[in-house]
Amino acid sequence: MSLQLDLFASAEPEPAPAPAPAAAPRAFAAITPRADGPAATNVAPPREIDQRPRPARSQDLHSKAFALGEAVTDAWHRAHGGSDIAVPIGLVAALALVRQKDAAGPSLKMQILSLDGVELIEMYRQIWAQHWAHRPDLIDRARVLHEWLNDTKAPDKNRVYAVRCVTQAALKGGILELTGHPDPYERAHTDVLSHVMMLLRSNSARQGLGEYHTPPSVADMLAQVSLSTQWALEDPKAGQHIHDPAGGSGGLLRAAAQILRQRGFDPADFRWSMVDVDQIAAACGAVNMIIWGMGMRVTVACDNALANPRAVEDAMAHAQAVIAHRDEVLGKAKIIAALRRTQSLLEQVAA
Numbered sequence: 001m002s003l004q005l006d007l008f009a010s011a012e013p014e015p016a017p018a019p020a021p022a023a024a025p026r027a028f029a030a031i032t033p034r035a036d037g038p039a040a041t042n043v044a045p046p047r048e049i050d051q052r053p054r055p056a057r058s059q060d061l062h063s064k065a066f067a068l069g070e071a072v073t074d075a076w077h078r079a080h081g082g083s084d085i086a087v088p089i090g091l092v093a094a095l096a097l098v099r100q101k102d103a104a105g106p107s108l109k110m111q112i113l114s115l116d117g118v119e120l121i122e123m124y125r126q127i128w129a130q131h132w133a134h135r136p137d138l139i140d141r142a143r144v145l146h147e148w149l150n151d152t153k154a155p156d157k158n159r160v161y162a163v164r165c166v167t168q169a170a171l172k173g174g175i176l177e178l179t180g181h182p183d184p185y186e187r188a189h190t191d192v193l194s195h196v197m198m199l200l201r202s203n204s205a206r207q208g209l210g211e212y213h214t215p216p217s218v219a220d221m222l223a224q225v226s227l228s229t230q231w232a233l234e235d236p237k238a239g240q241h242i243h244d245p246a247g248g249s250g251g252l253l254r255a256a257a258q259i260l261r262q263r264g265f266d267p268a269d270f271r272w273s274m275v276d277v278d279q280i281a282a283a284c285g286a287v288n289m290i291i292w293g294m295g296m297r298v299t300v301a302c303d304n305a306l307a308n309p310r311a312v313e314d315a316m317a318h319a320q321a322v323i324a325h326r327d328e329v330l331g332k333a334k335i336i337a338a339l340r341r342t343q344s345l346l347e348q349v350a351a
Helices: 037-042 058-078 086-096 108-113 117-134 136-141 157-172 175-179 192-200 203-209 216-233 251-262 279-291 311-350
Strands: 241-244 271-276 298-302
Touching (some): 058 175, 058 192, 086 117, 086 157, 086 279, 117 136, 136 279, 136 311, 192 279, 271 279
Parallel strands (some): 271 298
């Protein structure tokens, strides 16, 4: 069976993200011009984006995302999935990264639900692998969500069962409806991963981390007030830098991107960065940057922004190294594939 997954299957490397700004960016709602030098003058002007009236339905989607988080949490605990909450969060994140290739084709939801546990795990491996080929910088930052899939040992029966339970809960809870739309504006109405992460974590764990995520509805309001006030004085310009020093899973950046889209801009024409000290939160933020269509100029740092004022620059340097490694791996893969094709042709001639 061929799954109706749109995994952006081309293995062609994406362009590297733009260099980090020379100075540390200011906090969220302070929008700064790119410090990339003369290249900044070549940034394209705002593109005409779909200006059709958008339905005011974000609050309903926030509620749906919260209910999905509750369903996933319940499924994981009922299946005795264990204490590693990065596993169920990673399953939801992977499902949020895919869309149905052909809207008129077989239902992707029903196809996934028909897979057995081993097939599901292989599907998840393929999802992460394909997205790593395109955004190694962000998928590497999300490593905590998928590194368990690299285990060469076959997963035990309990893990397979828990994976199936969480997958079913996420699909029946509407993950593909929330994040599977081809329009990134529609995918960015809410933050599904924030709800899943916060509900899977105990209150004591959240307090120990000092972790209190801004609810998506509040993020929308904060962004609307702060950015609309600033942009009333000066219109946003493509190439500017928007930064959140305590980003969580990226909720405030999501809200800012939605406002830009409503004003006719493409968020991919801006620079985005966020920092969070928590590894799982930063991982969710990295995945969300892909889901929400934030573009190539995105940096997600897992660091303490107060202790390390160069957190964004350090994360960018790491991202560049990861991209170089991706290019090397894919280059070798292409050489191997070419050699195999040549060998096959020689064998055909010899026969």
